Every structure is written in C-alpha cells, then in structure tokens.
Amino acid sequence: MSALGTGWTLHGDGKNVTPGAYVAPDERLSWPRTIGIGAQHVVAMFGATFLVPLITGFPPSTTLLFSGIGTVLFLVITAGRVPSYLGSSFAFIAPIAAAQAQHGPAGALGGIVMAGALLAVIGFIVHRAGSRWIQAAMPPVVTGSIVALIGLNLAPTAKNSVEQGPVTAVVTILAILLVTVLFKGILGRLSILIGVLAGYLVAMLRGEVDFAAIGDAAWIGLPEFSAPTFHLSVVGLFLPVVLVLVAENIGHVKSVAAMTGRDLDPVTGRALMADGVATMIAGAGGGSGTTTYAENIGVMAASRVYSTAAYWVAGIVAVLLSLFPKFGALIATVPPGVLGGAGVVLYGMIGILGVRIWVSNQVNFSNPINLSTAGVALVIGIADFTWTVGDLTFAGIALGTAAALLIFHGMTAIARARGSEHVAGPGEPESADTGTKPSKLG
Numbered sequence: 057m058s059a060l061g062t063g064w065t066l067h068g069d070g071k072n073v074t075p076g077a078y079v080a081p082d083e084r085l086s087w088p089r090t091i092g093i094g095a096q097h098v099v100a101m102f103g104a105t106f107l108v109p110l111i112t113g114f115p116p117s118t119t120l121l122f123s124g125i126g127t128v129l130f131l132v133i134t135a136g137r138v139p140s141y142l143g144s145s146f147a148f149i150a151p152i153a154a155a156q157a158q159h160g161p162a163g164a165l166g167g168i169v170m171a172g173a174l175l176a177v178i179g180f181i182v183h184r185a186g187s188r189w190i191q192a193a194m195p196p197v198v199t200g201s202i203v204a205l206i207g208l209n210l211a212p213t214a215k216n217s218v219e220q221g222p223v224t225a226v227v228t229i230l231a232i233l234l235v236t237v238l239f240k241g242i243l244g245r246l247s248i249l250i251g252v253l254a255g256y257l258v259a260m261l262r263g264e265v266d267f268a269a270i271g272d273a274a275w276i277g278l279p280e281f282s283a284p285t286f287h288l289s290v291v292g293l294f295l296p297v298v299l300v301l302v303a304e305n306i307g308h309v310k311s312v313a314a315m316t317g318r319d320l321d322p323v324t325g326r327a328l329m330a331d332g333v334a335t336m337i338a339g340a341g342g343g344s345g346t347t348t349y350a351e352n353i354g355v356m357a358a359s360r361v362y363s364t365a366a367y368w369v370a371g372i373v374a375v376l377l378s379l380f381p382k383f384g385a386l387i388a389t390v391p392p393g394v395l396g397g398a399g400v401v402l403y404g405m406i407g408i409l410g411v412r413i414w415v416s417n418q419v420n421f422s423n424p425i426n427l428s429t430a431g432v433a434l435v436i437g438i439a440d441f442t443w444t445v446g447d448l449t450f451a452g453i454a455l456g457t458a459a460a461l462l463i464f465h466g467m468t469a470i471a472r473a474r475g476s477e478h479v480a481g482p483g484e485p486e487s488a489d490t491g492t493k494p495s496k497l498g
Contacts, residue, residue, distance in 0.1 A: 061136015064365050073360050080316060081139050084365035093361050094369025098377075100355045101143040101370070102249055106387050107402065108144030108344045111213070111395055112152045113161065115342060117279035117377075117384030119144055122343030124374030126334030127367060130348075133330035136364045137323050138309055139356065141371070142334050145347035146406055147300040150209050151293035152344075154451050158289060161342075165284035168339030171294040175301050176332025183325025190302060196417035197426045198460045199303045202296055204410025204430075205437025205456040207403050212440075214399035221264055221393020228255030228397025248398060255394035264391040273385035279378050282342035292450040296457035301347050303413075305331055308348035315353075316362055425467045433460035 067079045070086035084090050101123070109119040126142040134140075148168065155164035182190065194202075218225040232251030239247075259265050305327050313320040327348070335345040352370075356362050377383060414421075414430070421427050437456030444450075450458075470476075 060132050061134065061364055062368070064363065067363075078316065078360040079363045081137055081312075081318075081362050081364050084363045085361065090363065090365050091369050093355070093359055093363075093366040094373060096355050096359070097141055097352050097366060097370035098373050099249070100352050101141050101349050101374075104146070104248060104349070104402075105143035107248070107252075107395065107398055108146060108149060110388065110390055111149055111217075111399065112164070112344065113156070114152075114344055115280040115384060116387040117379075117381065118281065118341065119338070119343040120374050120384070121279050121378035122334070122338035122341060123346060124371045124378065126331075126338060126346045127371035127374065129334050129337070130327070130330040131364050131367055131371070133333065134323050134326045137318075138312060138320060138327055139352075139362045139364045139367050140308060140312070140327070140348045141352045141367055142331060142346040143349040144344040145297070145301065145304075145335075146402060147206050147297045147304075147347070148294075148345040149213070150206060150451075150453055151290070151297055153213065154293050155287075155290040159285065159287050161282060162285040163287050163290055165282060165339045165342060166286040167290040167294040168345045169284050169336050170286065170291060171298050171301075171345060172332045172335030172337075172339060174295070174298045174332070175335060176329050178298070178302060179325050179328025179330070179332055181325070182328055187306060187321070187324050190306070193461075193465075194299060194303065195464070196413050197419045197429050198464050199299070200410040200413035200417075200419065201430045201433040201460040202299055202410070202457050203303065203413060204407045205434050205460075206296065206300060206453055207406025207408075207410065208434065208438045209440060209452050209456075210399065210403040210406070211438070214396050214403050217392040217396025217399055219396075221259065221262075221391055221396065224255050224259045224262060224264060224391065224393030225397035225400070227258045228252065228394050229400055231255060232398065232401050248402065251401070252390065252394055252398055255397055256390060259391045259394055264393060265389050267389060269388060270382055270385045273381040275382055276379060277381045279381070279384065280342065284339055292454040296453045297345070299457060301331060301335075301345075302328060304347050308353070311353055312356075312362065315357065425464060425471060428467060429460050429464040432463055433457070 061082075064082055064084040067083040067085055068074065071089065073079055079085060085093070105120065105123055106116050108114075109116045123143050127140070130138070130140055130142050151167060152164040155167045159166075228251050231254035232247050235247040235250045256265070306324060309320050309324050309327050331346060331348065338344060338346055419426055421430070433456040436459050437452045440452035441455050442451050443455060
C-alpha cells in the first residue's frame, strides 16, 4: 500500500466475497459496493456519536465534522493497516459535565485537548517501547474497574434526564431492548439509533419537541466552532479517560488482528497517537473527544469487509453531513426524556463492559487484592467522592481510578514482600486461580 494507506488492490472480481474469505484492509470491492459499505459504517456510528454532544450540550454538527476528520487522520497515521471509525467517546461525558460546571464549555474543551495530548504521548511511547508496560500498569482488574466506574458514575445524569420525560424515556428503553432481540444483522446492531427514533416519535406526539431552531438554521454552512481554555483544575477529571481510551484502542486493534489474522501489534502505538491527535483537534474546535468504535466492528464482522477504503468513504460522508446546519439543528431537538432513556441503557452497558473485561480475563475475585481493588474503586466512583486541594478538584472518576491503581499495586507490593498472597510472575495471568494458600489479608 502507499504511505497514506490508499493503494488498495481489488478483491477478486470486486463484486463478491467467497465463503470463508474476507476483504483485507489493503483490498477493496468495486467503488459502488465500497461506498455502500461506507454508508453502513456511518449509520452504525451515528446514534452513539450524536448522543455525546446532545448529552453534553456541544453542537452535534461540530462533533460529526471532527469525527469524520479524525477518522481520515487515523487511517493516514496508521498507514491504512487498521480499519476503524473514530466516533464520540462516552468516557468523556462525566468529565465534560464536571468541567463545564467549573469553567464552562471552553474549560471542558481544554480538558479534551489535554487528554488527547496525553494519549498521543502514550502512543508515541508505545510505538517506541511496546505495550507490555501498559498491561503491567493496568491489569484487567484495574482496567475493568475504571471502565465500570465511569459508566456507573453517570447514573445520576440519566436519572435527571428521565425525570424530565418519564413516559418518553420508558418507551426509548423498551424500544432499544426489543430491537436488540427482535432483529438480526445490522438492524440489531442499530438498536440505540432505532430506540432513539422511536422515543423521538413519542416525544413529538406528546409535544416535547421544539422545532423552532430548525427553521432558523441555514441549509448549507460550517458548523459552530469554539475555542478551548486551559485550567489545571480539570486535569484530574480527564486523566482517567485517557486510561480508558488506551484500553479501548488496544482492544480494538487486537480484535481486528484476530478477525483478519494479521499481526497489528507494531501499529498499536500509531493507533493511540492517531486517536490522541484526533481528540486534540476535536477539542480545539468545539467537538467531543474520539475513540475507536466497536459498533463498526459489528459491520465488518457481518459483511466480512475490513477494507479501509470503506472507512475513507465513512469519514468523508460524515464531513459532508456536518455541512448542513439544518441537519444538525434537527439532531439538537432530541428532548431530555429520549436522552435519559438512551443513557440508562448506554451507561449501564459501559458499566457492564468493565465486568466483561473481568470475565474475559478470568479475574479471580477470591483473591482479596482483586476484590479490594474493584470494590473500593466502584464505591468511590458511583458515590462520586470529591477531594479539593487548592485549585484542584478531584471527582469520583479520578479518585476511583487512582484508588484502583494504588490499591492494586500497593497491596501487590506489600503481599509480595510479606509472602502473604500469590503474585503472578512474568507471563502468568494476574487473575489466574492458582489454588494457593489463603491470604493473610482476608
């Protein structure tokens, strides 16, 4: 492929994917088919990508523009080896809300830029030194705890939105759940989007939607841009998000590698850098922070097309859609009841994704180190403990993340020194149930 990753070769006759075969990242189907698959990727990312700016109050069109630009940058920086769409990250919702309360939207944008810069630095280090040190610093019990507490910390936000339109919220929740189990393929994977549409329809019938802004918006024009301001006090809010983005990106690269049978470890650092740069650019212009999207992995698995050409199409389509202000104004009319209903499902899913990390890695909770790490971190995150030191304020997500890291590594170091608990050696899963002697810590 070319340095930009755009030198695709035609897969077979360009029309069909034979049974047992797949279209590789450096291949493509005919352009009409590639455009169609790219459009599927836009639909797959649409619901989740728009929910973040709607919940945080950012302009939806601006976020869509930077998600498209970020996707193209990701493809360029990874030289077309990792097919991925960069959509809005839900991990940013809680810190954005907290930063806005302190310093307004500009302060939240500054936090997004700083998070992106740190992620890019981590990506550069991983590119030069490999990713083993991340796995050592953030074993599954820690990563799962951080992801879980970020999702569950948002529960009060969902509750507040639901209370503004309880009937609409319940319809939205039921629609999401029913679509998930009633439909197969792409429709089942679009349950959030379809549920939001169903809730929106009910909200219209109940007179909860205000269409005035749509009439005032132009048909064609640039999205609304905003500049960030930087405050040291928001650093503690956004640091945990970086750890989640690291885990999400590494997981995405490993998933694509498993599906395509290719070794993508050498480009893991590039993927992190790309997401970091995309997040910085988004924050600098008024958009939400980005992450690699699991929703689009489903499209690839269903179509067996891993071509990065389809993601170029998706990125370009997203940019073009962002240039229609009426479209953005329509999205912004989604009422709180719909957002609250979707939030109940999404925030719960984020929380359970943390549990999934524990289950997938067989984290052993009979080990009191693991039990203490997860238990204390979750309580701090869900209760949203706050600690203020001078101008710095650390909220539940930051404190819960710090607790997970300090408790795991602190207890492990003491247990290793005292010989009071099994500590995994190099190459041995830290979560394995080894049947060792009962811990003196319990």
